[in-house]
Amino acid sequence: MNARTTRTLAAALSLTAALAISGCSGSSGSSGSKDDASKPAPTVGDAFMPQPVNDKMAGAFMVIKNDSKTADKLTGVTSTLSDDLQIHETKDQKMQQVPSLNVPANGELKLERGGTHIMFMGLKSTPKVGDKVTVELRFEKADPVKVELDVKERTYTGQAPTSAAGNAH
Numbered sequence: 001m002n003a004r005t006t007r008t009l010a011a012a013l014s015l016t017a018a019l020a021i022s023g024c025s026g027s028s029g030s031s032g033s034k035d036d037a038s039k040p041a042p043t044v045g046d047a048f049m050p051q052p053v054n055d056k057m058a059g060a061f062m063v064i065k066n067d068s069k070t071a072d073k074l075t076g077v078t079s080t081l082s083d084d085l086q087i088h089e090t091k092d093q094k095m096q097q098v099p100s101l102n103v104p105a106n107g108e109l110k111l112e113r114g115g116t117h118i119m120f121m122g123l124k125s126t127p128k129v130g131d132k133v134t135v136e137l138r139f140e141k142a143d144p145v146k147v148e149l150d151v152k153e154r155t156y157t158g159q160a161p162t163s164a165a166g167n168a169h
């Protein structure tokens with residue numbers, strides 16, 4: 001048990017170091033830029049949350065569109081459902097927290113299953129299919145955007161194609 005603990009600890013430490021290095025770039029808070037004219041005003045579509053299994057965690061997915069010619073970054077998310085919302089990306093089928101995600105100019109940021117997503121850590125209640133969950137997205141440049149998530153079936157992957165073949169409901 002001891003050797004194993006030591007090894008796990010070493011792995012955790014090197015992971016922390018790697019995260020610290022990658023986390024350093026990009027998140028230097030340069031405030032007070034001048035370009036209000038081209039300030040991004042992102043719009044959000046297809047926002048949903050698969051019904052959480054329990055009150056431990058939940059994911060949220062959406063498409064964030066940026067029609068301005070200024071690139072922006074999603075830097076944080078808040079919600080009344082949880083005090084700890086994180087931005088995750090999926091690498092080699094493992095989730096890891098990232099400080100921000102790019103929202104390209106004249107482009108979009110897709111949060112989709114199996115990829116980048118918003119993660120609720122610790123829920124104050126467990127939403128059910130048909131419920132709505134409100135979140136507020138925070139950006140580096142744009143004003144915060146309020147988004148209503150539709151709570152969907154656990155298997156929902158967004159924009160479900162209407163399949164005539166054999167689904168009971």
Ligand code: CU
Nearest residue numbers: 088095117119
């Ligand atoms: Cu996650």
